Amino acid sequence: MIRSSCRIGRLHNQLLSSPFKVSTRQFSFDHNAIVNTFTHAFESLHETSGLPWWALIPITTFALRSVWTLPLAIIQRKRIQKQSALKPIVSALNPILKMNLAKRVQRAKQLQQASSSTTTATDESVKAAQAPLANMTYEQILLLSSKETRKRQKQLFKKHNVQIWKNFILPTFQVPLWIIMSLTMRDLSGWSSWDNLHNKALDPSLYVEGCLWFQDLAVADPMHVFPLILGVISLCNVEWTFRTLELSRLTQRLKYRPNLTDAVGNFARMSIVFMMAISIHAPAALVLYWISSQVFSLVQNVVLDIRYPISFTPRKRFGGDILDD
Numbered sequence: 001m002i003r004s005s006c007r008i009g010r011l012h013n014q015l016l017s018s019p020f021k022v023s024t025r026q027f028s029f030d031h032n033a034i035v036n037t038f039t040h041a042f043e044s045l046h047e048t049s050g051l052p053w054w055a056l057i058p059i060t061t062f063a064l065r066s067v068w069t070l071p072l073a074i075i076q077r078k079r080i081q082k083q084s085a086l087k088p089i090v091s092a093l094n095p096i097l098k099m100n101l102a103k104r105v106q107r108a109k110q111l112q113q114a115s116s117s118t119t120t121a122t123d124e125s126v127k128a129a130q131a132p133l134a135n136m137t138y139e140q141i142l143l144l145s146s147k148e149t150r151k152r153q154k155q156l157f158k159k160h161n162v163q164i165w166k167n168f169i170l171p172t173f174q175v176p177l178w179i180i181m182s183l184t185m186r187d188l189s190g191w192s193s194w195d196n197l198h199n200k201a202l203d204p205s206l207y208v209e210g211c212l213w214f215q216d217l218a219v220a221d222p223m224h225v226f227p228l229i230l231g232v233i234s235l236c237n238v239e240w241t242f243r244t245l246e247l248s249r250l251t252q253r254l255k256y257r258p259n260l261t262d263a264v265g266n267f268a269r270m271s272i273v274f275m276m277a278i279s280i281h282a283p284a285a286l287v288l289y290w291i292s293s294q295v296f297s298l299v300q301n302v303v304l305d306i307r308y309p310i311s312f313t314p315r316k317r318f319g320g321d322i323l324d325d
Contacts, residue, residue, distance in 0.1 A: 038184040052209040061292040077308040098145040189283035217285040226287040227279040237298045
């Protein structure tokens with residue numbers, strides 16, 4: 001027994017000292033490789049097309065958004081249309097469920113009061129079974145009816161293949177594209193520090209292929225017009241989007257009572273101020289991409305609201321009707 005244990009110990013030591021070691025496979029995601037690929041593709045496209053950078057950046061932005069995000073936006077808008085068409089059914093369920101639950105509570109209280117005068121074992125079991133329902137408060141009735149309404153809504157949306165979680169598909173594809181394109185523009189402009197004198201553009205043609213007052217796309221806008229344009233277009237885009245959400249409400253919201261939509265809207269407005277502050281120091285090429293992306297989003301939202309409206313209330317915007325039924 002001692003010899004066998006010694007042999008096992010020596011064999012274990014030989015395996016540990018063996019040059020052949022088991023290697024584990026590690027998976028990694030290199031975002032720099034993606035950015036470098038986009039950067040080389042932009043340079044090749046610039047050389048092939050012969051377009052100046054001030055025209056190539058917006059055209060490429062519109063082309064990528066049209067191919068990558070526009071089809072998903074149309075699919076999502078059609079899905080939201082179906083969800084909005086089903087919302088009246090869901091809204092009608094809540095008072096019915098609330099009333100049925102209130103009736104059950106009232107009935108349980110009556111049975112509990114009727115069985116309190118008797119002392120049989122059957123009446124005692126009925127009384128014990130009806131006790132949780134009979135002691136239910138009005139707030140608990142509202143909570144349970146709301147939970148049941150959400151459950152019915154999930155079942156209804158799943159039946160029609162318009163689940164709520166599918167509304168996050170578009171941001172999942174749109175946000176990475178915006179980040180990669182922003183890093184690509186930063187890489188092309190050579191924006192590595194806040195001091196423009198130490199930054200060197202990857203493509204020297206960026207120094208001379210601007211237009212109007214922004215001839216040099218590798219440095220920040222000297223007249224600070226780009227940050228102002230970016231802020232105005234972004235604010236119009238945010239206000240248009242949240243105005244659409246307000247018009248799609250089935251009931252009129254209570255004044256001076258903020259909700260989640262208000263919180264998201266305020267965060268979006270604060271992010272605009274943050275982007276304007278960065279765009280003051282960012283290269284004009286990067287800010288030009290941001291402006292182009294915001295213009296595409298604004299035009300896309302306006303066209304989708306006209307082509308695929310989701311509002312049940314009168315479709316009024318800026319005091320007029322956006323379209324007639």
